[in-house]
Amino acid sequence: MKRRSLVGAAALAATAGLGIHQSKVSHVPYRRPRRSHVAVLHCDRYERTPQVVEHGLQLVRPSVQGKHVLLKPNLVEYSPAATINTHPMLIAAVIDALYKLGAASVIVAEGPGHIRDTDLLLYESGLGAQLEILKRASFVDLNFDSVTRVVPGTGLTQLKELWLPTTVQSADVVISMPKIKTHHWAGVTLSLKNSFGILAGSVYGWPKNVLHWKGIDNSIVELAVSVPIHFVIADGIEAMEGNGPLHGPMRRLGCVVFADDPVAADATCCRLMGIDPGRVRHLQMAAPLGNIDLANIEQRGESVERVMQRFDLLPEFAYLRG
């Protein structure tokens, strides 16, 4: 029995070693902007989001005039007891503001990772009703969208191909709208991790388990390269700490974060949660794609120190503390 344990442990160690080696030989293209722009705006309740969003977009200035914009919220599953999803009122405020800025079209698109019945989730989360009221943006269920083959460029996941939704690939501008949350596998789930919802569940299943088996961090970075995010609007009004992304308690962070660089956005959100972004593995790996270093982030709106709270972390992620 002991010998079998040893053999098992040795095999697992070899597998882990292979994974680390793979990470080192991978190629993440250098796309880091010289400077990134991030705005943190105080917002204590969702009713105020129209004004806050308008102000935030003035500060970050996304170029959307005449363009087809895709909003990718974080819509995972509904529980009346937890603040899991990007709030529908924030999404509605963003849709309105983008049309005011001259967007040709705005669609909301998501492929929930645990739920096949997106119709039920739209209803229970309140997003369906919000979109009905607005009548200006349709919803696309990415889990059942048509897909196009993309050859992954980083070598991180060793996947020979990715089948990505046509709707996402045909958008001119992709705006990621994550909920600021801790995550029991990835440490945090912000704009980069939010891209897991882009993969079609009909192709990969519920959950999109292949991404877990190829390494969550590897998959996050692979998707960040394959599907560039142009802007981020993160919901930190009611965030989640502890055992996120589904079962952690709500943490009233009271802000919305706007950014023109997803890496800078996620680094800032980490700092707002009392987490050192340099210790989040997928952010380290995504460093060629954007700015983590404060010296290269032009901070607007509130200062991080003023808004920052010390989020509870699972013991497994205590090392993320700044």
Add this chain to the structure above:
Amino acid sequence: MGVISCVTIRSQILQRLTTTSGHGIEDTALSLLALRNSGADPRALLGKQHRSGAWSALPNIDPLSAFHTALALLAIRPFQTTAVRRAAGRAFEWLSELRGLESHWLWQWKFRLFDRQVRFDPLKSGWPWVPDTVSWVAPTALSIAAFRAWHRESTRIAPAIAMLLDRACPKGGWNAGNSVVFGVDLDPHPDFTAMALLALRNGSPGHEVLLRRSLDYLGARLEGSSSPYSLAWAVMALSAHGHQGVDHLKNRLERCTAAKFDRLPHRVLALVALALEDIPYTFEEPSR
């Protein structure tokens, strides 16, 4: 669209399915099943089978899918032609070879020694959605249903049933595949619960309480729902188990479908048509 009767809405669905087509294997397979007594032809679905014997979510793409392979097997079952039997033989061969990664001794060690945040027994294994991943409820449930519908014996069925029973949520019903993660009980989902209940319809001695709780959960969870997809799965599962809540959900399903008729994709319309049959379809065919 106003209030219409069960017969009318069903005939409208069949009309839609006959005159238009969806784009995925799930659309094609469920439509074929819904139209099985209306002159449907399985050749379109057979033509989309991969040379390995499997089907994927969409024609000509990877990865191959246990869920869609099982669904296609269920869909072609009523059409007993030589081509269908040959296609089924290849599909069952592929399904029989495909295992969840947790069935490998290396990963069993990983889950038993190091990776213990998810509570499950890796010795009980079913089918993954796609190769090189672990077993989940939906592909396992449909694969069991496919073997059963075709009256195929397999050594894979008993451990797959054990896997479903092991992965049930503590209060009944099924999530996607896990029941307790980081010490937290997960909530069941209606569709996965219905699929598991269909797979377990022939009784699971010693697990009657679980089945009853799961059926009751399903009836109560969807009492106020307006989603035809989940309602249709639930109607079929409750009907398979002779649960008293089936008529209520069936009425609700008719109303919700009528209200959303123009927006529903083929896969949902076909599922609704199956659930609204006089005796809701339950994926079982008489022995031939």
